[in-house]
Amino acid sequence: MPRENRIARDGATTDDPRRARLRAARLYLCTDARRERGDLLEFVDAALAGGVDLIQLRDKGSAGEREFGALEAGEELAILAAMREVVEAHGALLSVNDRADIALVAGADVVHLGQGDLLPEQARRIVGDDVIIGVSTHDPDQARAAIADDAVDYFCVGPCWPTPTKPGRSATGLGLVRQVAGVSKPWFAIGGIDSARLPEVRAAGARRAVVVRAITAADDPTAAAAQLRGSLT
Numbered sequence: 001m002p003r004e005n006r007i008a009r010d011g012a013t014t015d016d017p018r019r020a021r022l023r024a025a026r027l028y029l030c031t032d033a034r035r036e037r038g039d040l041l042e043f044v045d046a047a048l049a050g051g052v053d054l055i056q057l058r059d060k061g062s063a064g065e066r067e068f069g070a071l072e073a074g075e076e077l078a079i080l081a082a083m084r085e086v087v088e089a090h091g092a093l094l095s096v097n098d099r100a101d102i103a104l105v106a107g108a109d110v111v112h113l114g115q116g117d118l119l120p121e122q123a124r125r126i127v128g129d130d131v132i133i134g135v136s137t138h139d140p141d142q143a144r145a146a147i148a149d150d151a152v153d154y155f156c157v158g159p160c161w162p163t164p165t166k167p168g169r170s171a172t173g174l175g176l177v178r179q180v181a182g183v184s185k186p187w188f189a190i191g192g193i194d195s196a197r198l199p200e201v202r203a204a205g206a207r208r209a210v211v212v213r214a215i216t217a218a219d220d221p222t223a224a225a226a227q228l229r230g231s232l233t
């Protein structure tokens with residue numbers, strides 16, 4: 001890729017232990033609360049045993065055979081408290097989607113913000129300095145803004161492929177991955193990634209990836225995570 005098409009590298013950052021773990025992280029999993037299966041904690045334990053470094057509770061409700069609405073705040077906090085014990089036992093990081101207030105009260109390591117959520121600087125005022133803040137980006141301008149924003153600890157780029165997990169969001173392809181390759185602020189590729197596609201994602205310059213179905217839909221979450229993690233070392 002020509003140098004002028006790359007997004008400028010940011011400067012070095014100081015690391016506290018939590019942020020050092022973020023830098024070392026390679027595999028990030030988002031899971032719903034598995035309310036239909038009722039096996040969330042076993043699933044979380046299995047995925048972490050396979051090498052997942054960060055795990056996010058991302059439960060938007062479901063309209064399947066049994067319909068589940070969005071989680072109430074109290075329900076989300078109870079689920080996060082249970083997840084936190086398992087996540088800590090594996091030395092991984094616990095991430096909350098969308099809600100800075102929930103992340104703070106839950107004692108989570110991370111809050112992840114989309115483009116329509118609180119601005120990172122607003123979330124920082126809620127969570128303080130110790131909580132890691134991540135943002136989703138879907139085009140070069142959003143990626144540049146995330147890189148330049150001191151309130152942002154990491155960012156995600158994608159979706160690399162169209163994905164039923166995020167219907168209606170247009171895929172960026174791997175072009176955005178190529179554009180941020182080499183940026184030193186931690187970043188993850190996301191969207192449609194599985195073990196078959198991971199070599200392509202790696203070749204485009206990503207060292208870190210976020211997945212949903214590649215682990216949540218696997219018969220053996222430990223094996224699925226281990227395979228993905230093995231391709232990210």
Ligand SMILES: Cc1ncc(COP(=O)(O)OP(=O)(O)O)c(N)n1
Nearest residue numbers: 058097112113114115136156190210
């Ligand atoms: C780690 C991670 N990356 C991206 C997203 C997507 O966030 P957003 O665009 O706000 O969409 P929703 O997940 O809220 O539907 C994420 N949650 N986590």
Ligand SMILES: Cc1nc(C(=O)O)sc1CCOP(=O)(O)O
Nearest residue numbers: 158159163165191192211212213
């Ligand atoms: C939650 C989410 N956010 C995306 C983004 O591009 O910000 S893509 C995505 C879904 C990723 O799911 P899967 O691994 O099943 O394709």
Ligand SMILES: [Mg+2]
Nearest residue numbers: 098113114117
């Ligand atoms: Mg969101």
